[in-house]
Amino acid sequence: MICRKELYNLLENNEKKLVRLTSDLIKINSENPIGSQREIIDFVKKYLSDAGIEVQEVAANADHPCILAEIGSDKGFSIIINGHVDVVPAGDLSQWEFDPFGGNITDTQILGRGTSDMKAGIACALFVMKLLKQSGAQLDGNIRLHIVSDEETGGKYGTKWLCQQGYAKGADACLVAEPTSRYTIEIGQKGSNELILRAYGKTAHGSLENYKGDNAILKLSKVLQNIGRLRRIGGKYTVDQQEALSNSKYIAKTKLNVPGVENVIDHVTANVATINGGNKLNMVPDFCEAHVDMRLPIGIDLRQLEHEIREMIKESCVEGVEYEADWKNFGNSTPIDSQIVQTLRKNAEDIWKIEVLPAYQWASSDANYYRKLNIPTIQYGPSNTEGIHSYNENVDIEDVINASKIYLLTICDLLGIS
Ligand SMILES: [Zn+2]
CATH class of the missing domain: 3.40.630.10 (Zn peptidases)
Known part of the structure; x- marks a missing residue:
């Protein structure tokens, strides 16, 4: 043998x-x-x-x-x-x-x-x-x-x-x-998920922008400026997971060599990947949609995540922005x-x-x-x-x-x- x-x-x-x-x-x-x-x-x-x-x-x-x-x-x-x-x-x-x-x-x-x-x-x-x-x-x-x-x-x-x-x-x-x-x-x-943000406005002739209509692209861009808020959400790790967690942070720091990059391991990341809106040059856009690649760490609290998304929209002081996500993949x-x-x-x-x-x-x-x-x-x-x-x-x-x-x-x- x-x-x-x-x-x-x-x-x-x-x-x-x-x-x-x-x-x-x-x-x-x-x-x-x-x-x-x-x-x-x-x-x-x-x-x-x-x-x-x-x-x-x-x-x-x-x-x-x-x-x-x-x-x-x-x-x-x-x-x-x-x-x-x-x-x-x-x-x-x-x-x-x-x-x-x-x-x-x-x-x-x-x-x-x-x-x-x-x-x-x-x-x-x-x-x-x-x-x-x-x-x-x-x-x-x-x-x-x-x-x-x-x-x-x-x-x-x-x-x-x-x-x-x-x-x-x-x-x-x-x-x-x-x-x-x-x-x-x-x-x-980490778990990969898609977050979709949709802004709804009111269309009008493009020549009357700022006086008539409600620009959905501008609305959504205000919300997207606050996307960094989601990166503050961290995961929760058990005692048994601490060793691998500290190894991971060490590796991220040495390999990627960007200040603070170790946080990518145990925090949410939210990459605004694509954006789509508007119909025509001479129209005020009444719709805009962004797709965000969300990576969720181990031990994420979904209620906290959803709360932060709502707060992000609120903070931007715009009406008519909605979000959709089907959280399936977790750390x-x-x-x-x-x-x-x-x-x-x-x-x-x-x-x-x-x-x-x-x-x-x-x-x-x-x-x-x-x-x-x-x-x-x-x-x-x-x-x-x-x-x-x-x-x-x-x-x-x-x-x-x-x-x-x-x-x-x-x-x-x-x-x-x-
Ligand atoms: Zn591969």
Whole structure:
């Protein structure tokens, strides 16, 4: 029976194949939005079935299929590894120093759109699955792969749907291979919600503005000037959450390097993202609407939030402004002492020889759909976080290889391979 050490050596001897696999995934353009994810999903399917792993395709939308694959036995520890194969659009190609879909490999890096977010993470998961399958390792449990092709535009055909359909049932832990950094295990996220503000006025001929009519755009802009009020609302954290909270603030401060930015972790953020109003140049607008991206921290008090929104409107001294929100997503987290957190932390620290901090992310992610099902869920994946969603995205080869080692060793520990 193959042991942990032998599996580790096998991985090291095949490192080049992992780098090649990452590059091959980059070469398949899977921008979302734009078109279908068919080609990349077929590639993943073929990779797994060539390795002798049974693959199932399920879909809520034919252009955004999901892949389920499983190895191991029905009994024992069950871990899900989740990742998305879609990437954000490459944007203005002239801003890139290399072909975003060239899959170039340098001495130290793999280059291209989606390297960090998150084809390197996907490659690690696929590679480790294949390694375990082909080595004939005896797993005291199972690994379930959830590969989705709709994350970058909200995930309604991806992880959210998989979880709603019951595909996550019975899992003891979930590892999302999203980009973090080697230093951080993300054990919590904020909840993303939409707040809509609508102002109603009275139309009149544009030439009579200020004398007749009631300008809805001006009204709404008065309210939006007070949006900062909402950022003062903080979440509530239990004693057990203090360690991760202080780690998170430390990380935000060091990474983002803007005064006060650590507050983003445990306070509401409200980004006025889009605004729409008016009909025509020569008319006083009678309607204006703004969409605000609201990120809610752990332990938010909804009554306080709603109260502040009403006060914000009141403070602006305008009539005829309403708001609409369907609060569904809240700050969510996995306890720091969970087996998945501590096992991955130990292995990451062993491999990197650095301190690895469990922390809460200032953004939101698919992890919350698993947490809603009470599955302890973490994010840890290879990346250079600076290039994510921007130009010249890349990933260090060392990060990719070490992430795959950390995944492998964590699986060994959780699934009884010593
Ligand atoms: Zn991502």
